[in-house]
Amino acid sequence: MCRNIRTLHNFEPPATREEVHAAALQYVRKVSGTSKPSAANAAAVDAAVAAVEAATATLLEQLVTSAAPRDRETEAARARARNEVRFARRSAELDRTGPVADPVAPRADVDGGVVGHARHLQRQGGVCCRDT
Secondary structure: OOOOOOOOOOEEOOOOHHHHHHHHHHHHHHHHOOOOOOOOOHHHHHHHHHHHHHHHHHHHHHOOOOOOOEEHHHHHHHHHHHHHHHHHHHHHHHHHHOOOOOOOOOEEOOOOOEEOHHHHHHHOOOOOHHHO
């Protein structure tokens, strides 16, 4: 559920219906706080996804820009380069401080709860290293 919703505007080729649907689904999952709704909520979630998908498609059709369309491959290469720098910095920090526990692996908290992926996301500013 931590996957980032990607920018869909101003790409060549334009965003596909599947990409718009995936973004709408991710938005509804984030807002509802669940990745798989209960049977009682399935209809409401499906209706919300359809509404967000329609609104997103309308928005993308109506947005106007003077900027040249971005290339998906170029943007992906930039993201990979940013991640290399980010993870190289993290690796250098680990080398200085010595071995530490895996920040993603769940571990017992002081109050007996489990600290895991949610805490990892909080420390990383909402960006999950598993999504890259």
